[in-house]
Amino acid sequence: xxxxxxPKCGAPFEYEPGMRFKQCDYCGTMxxxxxxxxxxxxxxxxxxxxxxxxxxxxRWASGPKMAKGLENSKVKSIxxxxxxxxxxxxxxNGKEKVIVKPAKTSLLPGLTNLKIPPGDMKIFxxxxxxxxxxxxxxxLSMDTYLPQLQGEAKEQEIVYFPIYEVRYEFDGKEYSVVxxxxxxxxxxxxxxxxxxxxxxxxxxxxxxxxxxxxxxGTLVSPAGWVVTLLGFLVGLGGGYxxxxxx
Amino acid sequence: MKLTFGxxxxxxxxxxxxxxxxxxxxxxxxxxxxxxVGDDDVKILAYKMKIDEKxxxxxARRWFKKGLKARDLHKVAKITEIYHVYLPFWxxxxxxxxxxxxxxxxxxxxxxxxxVYKEQQIxxxxxxxxxxxxxxxxxxxxxxxLKGEVIPLTEDxxxxxxxxxxxxxKVEGDKVIRKWILSEGRISNITFHKEFVLPxxxxxxxxxxxxxxxxxxxxxxxxxxDGVTGKVVSxxxxxxxxxQSIVIGTGATVGGALLGLAPIVSGFAGxxxxxxxxxxxxxxxxxxxxxxxxxxxIVEGDIPKPYIFGGKVKIQxxxxxxxxxxx
Numbered sequence: 001x002x003x004x005x006x007p008k009c010g011a012p013f014e015y016e017p018g019m020r021f022k023q024c025d026y027c028g029t030m031x032x033x034x035x036x037x038x039x040x041x042x043x044x045x046x047x048x049x050x051x052x053x054x055x056x057x058x059r060w061a062s063g064p065k066m067a068k069g070l071e072n073s074k075v076k077s078i079x080x081x082x083x084x085x086x087x088x089x090x091x092x093n094g095k096e097k098v099i100v101k102p103a104k105t106s107l108l109p110g111l112t113n114l115k116i117p118p119g120d121m122k123i124f125x126x127x128x129x130x131x132x133x134x135x136x137x138x139x140l141s142m143d144t145y146l147p148q149l150q151g152e153a154k155e156q157e158i159v160y161f162p163i164y165e166v167r168y169e170f171d172g173k174e175y176s177v178v179x180x181x182x183x184x185x186x187x188x189x190x191x192x193x194x195x196x197x198x199x200x201x202x203x204x205x206x207x208x209x210x211x212x213x214x215x216x217g218t219l220v221s222p223a224g225w226v227v228t229l230l231g232f233l234v235g236l237g238g239g240y241x242x243x244x245x246x
Numbered sequence: 247m248k249l250t251f252g253x254x255x256x257x258x259x260x261x262x263x264x265x266x267x268x269x270x271x272x273x274x275x276x277x278x279x280x281x282x283v284g285d286d287d288v289k290i291l292a293y294k295m296k297i298d299e300k301x302x303x304x305x306a307r308r309w310f311k312k313g314l315k316a317r318d319l320h321k322v323a324k325i326t327e328i329y330h331v332y333l334p335f336w337x338x339x340x341x342x343x344x345x346x347x348x349x350x351x352x353x354x355x356x357x358x359x360x361x362v363y364k365e366q367q368i369x370x371x372x373x374x375x376x377x378x379x380x381x382x383x384x385x386x387x388x389x390x391x392l393k394g395e396v397i398p399l400t401e402d403x404x405x406x407x408x409x410x411x412x413x414x415x416k417v418e419g420d421k422v423i424r425k426w427i428l429s430e431g432r433i434s435n436i437t438f439h440k441e442f443v444l445p446x447x448x449x450x451x452x453x454x455x456x457x458x459x460x461x462x463x464x465x466x467x468x469x470x471x472d473g474v475t476g477k478v479v480s481x482x483x484x485x486x487x488x489x490q491s492i493v494i495g496t497g498a499t500v501g502g503a504l505l506g507l508a509p510i511v512s513g514f515a516g517x518x519x520x521x522x523x524x525x526x527x528x529x530x531x532x533x534x535x536x537x538x539x540x541x542x543x544i545v546e547g548d549i550p551k552p553y554i555f556g557g558k559v560k561i562q563x564x565x566x567x568x569x570x571x572x573x
Contacts, residue, residue, distance in 0.1 A: 008254065008261075018407050028261050030253040052326075052459070055466035059482070062465055064540040064552060071465065087409065095413040118379045120331070121407040183382030184468065199539040203498050207531050210502025218510040228506075232499040239491030239538060 002123050006031055017042055017121040039142065040157040043082060043128055044119030046181040050078055053164045053179055060177070060186045061168075067192035068246055073170040080181065082135045082160040086142055087116060092151030101145050103138035103158060108165060108178050109189040117161050119182035124160060135160060198246045206235035256280060288412055292332060292403060292452040294395040295473045299328060302456035302471045309469060309478040314489040314537075315544050319462065326466070327459040330473060332405035332452035334378035335389055336412060338419035343442040344368035346431035366431040371446075374419040375565075378408035378450060385480030385547030386470060389453055390565050394474040405452055416448060455479065470547070480547020490541045497534020501527040 002015040011026035015033070017040075022031045048056065054075055062071035084103035089096060100116060122128060138158065146156075162181030167174060170192055177188040209231030216224025255262050260275035271280050297305075303325060310320035346368065349361040375389040399405075420443050427441045454473030459466055462484055469481025504527030512520035533555065540552035550557035 016401050028263075030262075032253055047329075052466055055461060055464060059465035059467055062484070062543070064542045089411070096411045097413070098409065098411040115380045116409050118333070118377075118382045118384060118406045120404060180382060183384055184466075185383035196539055199494075200535065203494055203531065203535040203538060206495065206498035207502040207505070210499040211506035211527075212502075214503035214506030215509060216506075218507060228499060228503055231502060232495050235495030235498050236491050239494040240487050243487035243490040243538070243542065 002125065004031075004033070015123065017123060035155040036153045038156075040155070041124040041160075042121045042157050043124035043130075043160040044117065044121055044162055044182050046080065046133070046162040047119070048164075048179070048181050048184055050080065050164070053078060053166065053181070056179060056184050056186070057166050057168070057177065060179075061191075065194060067170070067194050070170055070192060073168045073175075076167045076169055076174065077165075078167075079165045080133045081163055081165070082130060082133060083111060083163050084136060084138045084158055084160050085116060086145060087155075087157050087159050088145070088149055088153070089155040090149055090151040091154050096154065097151065099149065101140075103140055103142075104136050105139060108163075109176070109187045111163075111178065111187075116159055117180040117182050117185065119161065121159070133162075195246070198242050202235070202238045202242055205238075206231045209234065289447070289449040290399050290452070291396050291449055292399040293454060293474055294397045295330060295454040296394065297454075297456065297471065297473050297476045299330075299456070301476055302328060302330075302458065302473075305471045305476050305478055306458050306460070306469055309481065310483070313483075313544060313546075314485060314493075314541065316462070316484040316486045317488065319483060322462055323467075324461045325458055326461050328456060330404065330454055330456050332403050332454050333384070333386065334406060334408035335375045335451045335453055336378050336408075336410075336415035336419070337373065337375050337389075337392075337447075337449045337451045338416060338423075339371070339373045339446040339448075340419075340423055341444040341446060342368060342370050342372045342423050342427040342430075343444065344427040344430070345438070345440050346428065346433055346436060347438040348431075348433040348436040350432075350434050364431075364433050366433065368427050368430045368441075370427070370430065372423045372426055372443075374422050375451070376415055376418060378410050378412075378415070379406050380409065381548065383468075383549075384457075384470060385482075385545070385549045386455065387548035388565050389451070390477075390479065391472065391475050399452055403452065408450055412448070412450075416445075478546065480549065481545075482549075483544045483546075485542040485544050485553075487542070490538050493534050493541065494538035497537070498531050501529075501531030501534065503527070504530065 003012045004015050005012050006024040006027060006029055008029040009024060009027040011024055013022055013025065020033055022033065024031055057075065058071045061073065086101045086103050088099045088101070090099060142156065164179045164181055165176060166179060167176045175191055177186055179186050210228045213224050213226065213228030213231060216227065253262065254260060255273035255276065255278055257278040258273060258276040260273055262271045262273050262280065273280065306325060307320060310323050346366045349363045351359050352362050353359050373392060377387050381387050423443050424441045428439060456471040456473060457468065458471065459468045467482045467484070470479045471477070472479050504523050508520040508524045511523050536555050537553045545551045
């Protein structure tokens with residue numbers, strides 16, 4: 001918690017993230033907080049715990065684009081951390097611009113497209129308990145960005161957001177994903193994919209059978225519709241089998 | 247370094263009452279009139295939560311049974327976590343004016359077609375909303391409802407911080423409203439168009455949602471419930487191989503049959519009808535294939551849905567809310 005004082009009567013008040021105006025509880029003066037020349041430290045707490053993150057990973061891994069059985073891969077390690085980014089609010093030609101820049105060089109998936117995940121931002125100071133989660137220290141200074149930024153400063157802050165790095169093994173190979181510990185979004189650069197071939201093949205077989213059946217059925221003999229019906233049954237049975245197995 | 251500034255009367259130093267949105271303030275002591283320049287700040291409002299935890303749970307339970315989700319979802323799913331949060335939205339209200347000219351091609355009774363020229367004047371109220379932070383995996387980008395009790399935002403409400411630029415939101419909102427005006431004309435071949443967007447208000451709205459996480463066979467899924475209307479807004483759920491197979495079986499059969507019908511259709515209804523039959527057949531087949539291929543997870547809300555044409559269908563850029571014809 002950050003305490004500030006009323007410039008008129010000196011009474012203290014507590015600063016909350018996002019606060020720009022505050023009415024003094026004592027003298028009623030409206031106070032404006034000028035954030036253009038200071039840097040605030042914010043942190044987004046975890047809302048997903050380490051048990052939930054495994055379940056979330058399994059949900060993601062069971063998705064239709066991932067290889068069948070990926071959900072049963074062996075989770076080798078889960079590492080929780082707070083990852084830092086800089087957020088600059090600038091006034092460029094009278095318009096507010098928000099610029100997010102890395103505070104730490106990283107090759108982890110999802111941390112290169114730089115965005116601040118949704119979350120309940122808190123002031124990061126000694127009162128904030130990070131538990132035994134590692135807080136990644138910035139290795140890029142804010143000064144490397146400030147001179148290049150356009151416009152005038154309105155706000156600047158460093159935001160630590162919660163992530164999990166999950167390493168898993170599938171078919172003897174190791175992969176990793178990053179999961180946002182606040183909203184549960186999954187970031188990855190590579191995962192074993194599922195092939196569309198069996199799905200497409202079955203679809204085309206049914207489609208062709210139905211087409212041949214209806215053409216024969218209308219042009220030659222109604223018996224042709226049997227082929228269409230056969231196609232439908234192949235679609236039902238084969239579809240169920242493929243959806244379960246592949 | 248000075249961080250805080252008291253906003254008092256610049257003439258006598260007395261306390262002046264200023265509320266958000268005020269343009270002028272009159273000092274009660276020396277009667278000096280001051281112009282409030284402010285910080286170009288936007289009005290901040292919150293919607294009152296109307297749905298309690300029990301109703302949110304009931305909404306989720308009903309949602310489990312609906313649609314092409316796993317058949318046993320409502321029996322097996324266990325709600326493991328439920329909490330509410332206020333999400334920030336930029337809210338842009340404007341009057342949209344437009345003149346659209348062009349023509350539609352209509353078919354005539356004797357089988358031909360003719361151009362029907364049209365001119366439309368539009369004057370409507372538009373409200374566009376857009377989430378003011380990254381949407382993450384929440385699946386909500388735009389509000390569907392703006393009816394409800396509005397309350398001042400208090401510091402104790404659990405909320406997500408607005409992190410995106412308000413001016414970028416204005417630019418985006420302007421674009422979307424212009425598109426809405428244009429589509430209002432219902433003219434397929436536009437020869438001339440001009441739109442005007444007259445801003446009415448721009449504010450930051452905090453809107454309550456219930457976030458529900460649930461477990462299905464060791465996997466964690468989620469859904470969100472609108473805290474004012476009680477409707478499920480977004481979510482993920484497991485699909486079912488049975489629905490997938492019924493969709494591919496039916497879709498590919500109907501699609502194929504339409505293709506096979508083309509020769510006979512061409513015989514008695516002409517070539518155009520035959521081509522149309524083939525096209526419709528292929529589209530039905532395509533749609534059923536995508537559902538078959540990607541329907542093992544059902545997604546709702548503003549997230550791309552791979553089972554609807556591979557997720558290539560554009561996500562809606564907002565919902566028309568409070569659309570009224572102005573008198």
